[in-house]
Amino acid sequence: MTQTRPPIVVCTKTHDLPNGRVSFLGAAQTVTPAMSLVELDGITLLVDCGAEPGRDNTPTELPDDAYEADAVLLTHGHLDHVGGISALLASGFNAPIYGTSATLAIARIVLGDSIRLRGGRHRDVRAFLGGFDHMARAMKYDEPFSPIASRDLQVTFREAGHILGSASVEIVSPGSRILFSGDLGRPKSPILRDYNTTWDDSKPFDLVVMESTYGDRVHEDGPDQVRENLFEIIERARADGGHILVPAFAIGRTQAIIYHLDNLVESGRLENLPVAVDTPMGLRVTETYSVFNKLFDEEALDKLSREDDPLDFKGLYAVRKGRDSRRLRDMKQTMLIIAGSGMCTGGRIVEHLVELLPYSETNVLFVGYQAHGTPGRAIIGAAERAKDGPSETVKLGGANVPVRAKVDVLHGLSAHADRKELAAWLDAIPGVQKVALHHGDVDAQNSFQKWYK
Ligand SMILES: [Zn+2]
Structure with missing residues (x-):
């Protein structure tokens, strides 16, 4: 059976939706740091809040829009997806931070470590983690939740198979349905479940944002x-x-x-x-x-x-x-x-x-x-x-x-899906109108776009 594959857009920072838009505040044409802003019917959600790993001793400055978000949704606990949270909280940010329980636990370790590496003392780490725990909300896979009370908006974390707790983020509003892949792991990786491949087809996906770290290659060894x-x-x-x-x-x-x-x-x-x-x-x-x-x-x-x-x-x-x-x-x-x-x-x-x-x-x-x-x-x-x-x-x-x-x-232990594995993830999603690549170098994005037709 041949199916028509959806159009792929590369290296573009802003994507319009019927009732809003998605903007990449980071990782539009590079692998890190990952941070995207979703604006829907006047609500803003931050999907990931990454910082450049191992930079210098100063706290990361985030784009202005990040500080205004109504909620943060974390795909997983790697520093390039959560590293900006310390700057966010230092600014007095006061909105919920959602993740799976394993993601929040790993984010605590990673963020505490990064504060220590920047010269922070034990009490700085403790104070930060107190604030983080206050804002953090643990959510289960496959159970929709409303990130903002009283608003008609639902978010669901789906298995991404990248590290423990990693998730793709599905956001459904009355006007649109969008999906962020997060970082996708290799199917059959040790310990981890494979990325999700079962989706309900009741409503098309207006936009799928997919990582493209290895969009230009195939891992040889299983x-x-x-x-x-x-x-x-x-x-x-x-x-x-x-x-x-x-x-x-x-x-x-x-x-x-x-x-x-x-x-x-x-x-x-x-x-x-x-x-x-x-x-x-x-x-x-x-x-x-x-x-x-x-x-x-x-x-x-x-x-x-x-x-x-x-x-x-x-x-x-x-x-x-x-x-x-x-x-x-x-x-x-x-x-x-x-x-x-x-x-x-x-x-x-x-x-x-x-x-x-x-x-x-x-x-x-x-x-x-x-x-x-x-x-x-x-x-x-x-x-x-x-x-x-x-x-x-x-x-x-x-x-x-x-x-x-x-x-x-030793090759083949990658935590990122290769191009065939990315394509298999994408092909399993019904009714995709448009795919935007991010979290990948320009060459990897272009190469995937050309190859995936
Ligand atoms: Zn990652």
């Missing part, structure tokens, strides 16, 4: 292949006798790696390899995943029903204190150390790399995207060139560190 590749890399690496360092993002990636390792250990394939989760934020997020384990996918729920925690296994250690982190490097036995940050721009992984990159028995395993200009990207480049030449140094923690360690990259 989750089963990723696990096999992970196993092979670890077995090869441990033969070298040194530690295996895994730089990982605290939210989503750390839990996905733990889940794959849990499978490998409990199936008896991976033996006698201690695994250290050496990231305080990653540990807190992992605990949050466990608190909201009702949201896990079937495979993970099945493990839970057999009293097998899918995020814990024999040989997994939580490293909370800095001094215990330093001690890991003195361990004689080969260990796998998961530490942040994911691109080696800060966090405990930097100290491990400074100490261990100069040794050929060390292995570094990258499990996520490394942006241009980051130490992670520099390490991969240096290791690649060292195959045919002398070893190079990279700048890390203020030092020039020789890269003699072996470096591997």
